[in-house]
Amino acid sequence: MSVHLGTASGALWGLLSLEAIFVEDYRMAFFWMFLAMVVDSVDGPLARKVNVKRHAPHIDGARLDDIIDYINYTFVPIVLLIHAGWLPDPASLWAAVPLVASALAFTNAESKDTEEGFFLGFPSYWNVFAFYVVVAAPAGSEWYVLLLTLALSALSVMPVRFVYPNRFNRLRWFFIGGGIVWIASILLVAMLYPNAPQLLVFASMAYPVLYLVLSLWLDRG
Numbered sequence: 770m771s772v773h774l775g776t777a778s779g780a781l782w783g784l785l786s787l788e789a790i791f792v793e794d795y796r797m798a799f800f801w802m803f804l805a806m807v808v809d810s811v812d813g814p815l816a817r818k819v820n821v822k823r824h825a826p827h828i829d830g831a832r833l834d835d836i837i838d839y840i841n842y843t844f845v846p847i848v849l850l851i852h853a854g855w856l857p858d859p860a861s862l863w864a865a866v867p868l869v870a871s872a873l874a875f876t877n878a879e880s881k882d883t884e885e886g887f888f889l890g891f892p893s894y895w896n897v898f899a900f901y902v903v904v905a906a907p908a909g910s911e912w913y914v915l916l917l918t919l920a921l922s923a924l925s926v927m928p929v930r931f932v933y934p935n936r937f938n939r940l941r942w943f944f945i946g947g948g949i950v951w952i953a954s955i956l957l958v959a960m961l962y963p964n965a966p967q968l969l970v971f972a973s974m975a976y977p978v979l980y981l982v983l984s985l986w987l988d989r990g
Contacts, residue, residue: 886937
């Protein structure tokens with residue numbers, strides 16, 4: 770039951786993220802967003818290890834996880850993009866595209882191929898996208914951000930597979946070990962925001978870029 774409570778705590782981290790966004794304390798918002806991501810990265814393995822289905826059979830852990838993930842991986846970061854001015858007017862209308870696409874992706878019964886270790890479609894990593902837009906995108910690039918937003922929204926509902934790091938057996942040293950190093954790097958960037966060195970910001974992008982490239986390559990293989 771405590772594992773489910775840990776998963777459900779993501780609702781609190783989402784709320785705290787929104788509070789920080791609304792007062793333009795983006796550094797604090799980053800902290801809560803990535804705390805939510807860390808919790809999400811460990812609750813699944815913990816749930817399987819302690820066999821929560823046996824101890825709390827009346828709670829659907831997968832559904833709970835999807836609800837919390839939609840809040841923290843889609844809704845909160847899209848609000849961040851709007852509030853920080855990174856979507857052109859009418860921002861709310863444009864924001865509806867990733868919100869709806871992600872909702873469809875989360876409710877797709879075939880969105881997670883846990884046997885092979887893939888997500889079907891872009892796995893709604895809008896928190897990562899919003900983070901890099903806020904810390905690295907040059908001023909005046911709102912329309913480029915919109916184009917990327919629309920492209921990722923389209924990928925959310927397309928039959929393209931991306932690696933599910935916690936469930937993928939090959940290259941675990943990269944997907945798990947590299948992910949830990951990457952989380953440490955983006956936390957450092959967040960702590961230094963808005964004065965994080967550009968070299969550090971771009972170096973931290975190596976893992977997500979390689980993740981995308983390897984996902985496409987492994988999907989074909």
